[in-house]
Amino acid sequence: MGGNGGPLADASPTLEHGRRRAVFVDRDGTLNPDFHYLADAERLEVYRGVPEGIRLLREHGYRVICVTNQSGVGRGYYRAEDVDKIHARLNAMLAAKGASIDAFYYCPHTPEAGCACRKPGTELFTRAAKDWSLELSASAMIGDRALDVLAGERLGLLTVFVPQLGHGAEARAELISAGLRPDISAPSFRSAVQRVLSLG
Numbered sequence: 535m536g537g538n539g540g541p542l543a544d545a546s547p548t549l550e551h552g553r554r555r556a557v558f559v560d561r562d563g564t565l566n567p568d569f570h571y572l573a574d575a576e577r578l579e580v581y582r583g584v585p586e587g588i589r590l591l592r593e594h595g596y597r598v599i600c601v602t603n604q605s606g607v608g609r610g611y612y613r614a615e616d617v618d619k620i621h622a623r624l625n626a627m628l629a630a631k632g633a634s635i636d637a638f639y640y641c642p643h644t645p646e647a648g649c650a651c652r653k654p655g656t657e658l659f660t661r662a663a664k665d666w667s668l669e670l671s672a673s674a675m676i677g678d679r680a681l682d683v684l685a686g687e688r689l690g691l692l693t694v695f696v697p698q699l700g701h702g703a704e705a706r707a708e709l710i711s712a713g714l715r716p717d718i719s720a721p722s723f724r725s726a727v728q729r730v731l732s733l734g
């Protein structure tokens with residue numbers, strides 16, 4: 535289905551009705567170390583294996599969409615422009631290795647605001663699905679916290695848990711207390727990508 539018979543036919547970039555599959559990725563703790571309320575784009579670092587993983591996903595026809603909670607905006611720690619700068623720098627760092635993220639969606643609200651867009655709310659995902667003609671049932675979510683797994687589960691995505699060094703025990707405890715069972719647990723972003731592709 536979908537392939538046009540060319541050398542990349544196996545990648546099947548489009549599904550029925552021209553929709554694409556996507557891998558949604560969390561940002562802090564998944565693509566980059568979580569510095570808690572990162573405000574300065576210059577401090578951004580990307581985990582090893584992330585550019586290669588994103589490049590692989592795109593080569594296999596996936597859109598790569600970053601969905602992130604940035605309550606630091608709502609708390610007044612930094613501004614929306616700072617978030618945009620971080621995303622521009624992240625994509626510049628990825629571009630140096632032949633990768634890029636198709637789009638960033640973030641929630642600027644505090645948890646107390648009770649919005650529908652803060653993960654594990656699903657509004658940003660459904661908005662992205664509409665904007666990019668994504669087939670959610672053929673898509674995945676990669677993240678380092680229970681709220682990523684829960685959002686993915688609510689949407690019927692393949693859920694991939696990548697606990698990060700240092701915070702893994704805390705995140706695992708969150709999963710257990712929330713009764714969540716991710717479809718895949720992987721030790722690194724790169725191996726998470728390989729697992730997703732092996733199932734695709």
Ligand SMILES: [Mg+2]
Pocket residue numbers: 560561562563564568677678679
């Ligand atoms: Mg995270």
Ligand SMILES: [Zn+2]
Pocket residue numbers: 641642643649650651652
């Ligand atoms: Zn929100």
